[in-house]
Amino acid sequence: VYWDWLAVADAVEDLALETTRLRPSRAELRYRGFSHTIHERRDLPEEPVYHPIAHVGQRWRDLIGYYTRFGDVLELLDRVDDRYVIMNAGDELRLSFPVPPPPPAGWRRDFVLIGDGWVKDGDFNTGFSQTVLPLPSHDRPDYDAPPTSLDLDPVYQRHAADWQTYHTRFVTPRQFLQGLRFEP
Numbered sequence: 491v492y493w494d495w496l497a498v499a500d501a502v503e504d505l506a507l508e509t510t511r512l513r514p515s516r517a518e519l520r521y522r523g524f525s526h527t528i529h530e531r532r533d534l535p536e537e538p539v540y541h542p543i544a545h546v547g548q549r550w551r552d553l554i555g556y557y558t559r560f561g562d563v564l565e566l567l568d569r570v571d572d573r574y575v576i577m578n579a580g581d582e583l584r585l586s587f588p589v590p591p592p593p594p595a596g597w598r599r600d601f602v603l604i605g606d607g608w609v610k611d612g613d614f615n616t617g618f619s620q621t622v623l624p625l626p627s628h629d630r631p632d633y634d635a636p637p638t639s640l641d642l643d644p645v646y647q648r649h650a651a652d653w654q655t656y657h658t659r660f661v662t663p664r665q666f667l668q669g670l671r672f673e674p
Contacts, residue, residue, distance in 0.1 A: 506597075514585045517564040519575055522582035524549060550579050551612050551666045555622025556640065556657040557581075566656060570606045572627040572645050576657055620663075 523546035529536040558566070558575045563583070566573050575583060593599045608626040610633065612619050623637030624630075625645035640646050646653060 510590060512587045512590060514564060514567060515588050516562075516584075516586035517567050517575075518561065518584045519558055519563045519577065520560050520582055520584065521580055523547075523580050546580070548579075548666050548669070551620075551663045552578060552661045553610070553612055553620060553622050554662050555660070556653060557622070557659040557661050558656050559658045563656065566652070570628075572625075573649050573652055574607055576622060578659075578661055 523543045525538040525540050526542050526544040527536040527538050556576065557578045563575050566575050567585075577583065590599075608631070610616060610619075610622075610626075617633040618624060618637055621637050623640065623643055624633055624635050625643050626633065627645050630644065637643075640653070
C-alpha cells in the first residue's frame with residue numbers, strides 16, 4: 491500500500507459538507523514490483539516512495555492458490571460483496587475515476603478512498619498462512635475454518651464463474667523455496 495498523505499481532522503461545527511461517491515471507470519490489476527522504502531528512524535514506520543521501484547523479483551514466500559489474472563477487474567469492484575481481486579505481493583491495482591465537476595466557489599475538495607477487503611499474509615503467526623484458502627467472506631470474516639479444497643469453499647461455490655474468468659493465476663512458493671536451497 492502506498493500512502494500519499496494521511497491526516498486526522500478536528501471536529502468543526504457548522505461545516506457545510508457535501509459527499510459525492512465516484513465509481514471507478516477503470517480498474518486494472520498488473521504486476522509492478524516493490525516500491526523503495528525509507529526507514530530513517532526505528533520509532534517510525536517505514537515510508538514507501540512510489541518511484542523508484544526497489545525490487546521486481548520475489549521478496550517473500552508466496553501463498554499457494556489462485557490469484558486474479560492481470561488486466562481489467564472492474565466488474566469485481568462493482569459493489570461490496572464477496573467477489574474480490576485476489577492480489578499477490580508486488581501486484582498493483584490501478585484505479586481511474588471520472589473527473590467530477592469543480593466544487594462551488596470558496597469550497598475545497600478532498601478525496602477519501604474507502605475500501606472493503608481482507609489482508610492475509612504468509613507470516614507464520616497468521617492463520618493458514620501458506621494458502622490463499624480459506625477465502626474470507628462477509629458472513630465468515632475470520633479465517634477460522636481450515637482450508638479444504640477450492641470446490642468446497644463457500645465463496646467459490648457462490649461465485650464459481652470468477653475462477654473461470656478472473657482467478658486463473660495459480661501461484662506456488664516453488665521459485666522462492668528453490669532460491670533458499672544451498673547446493674554445495
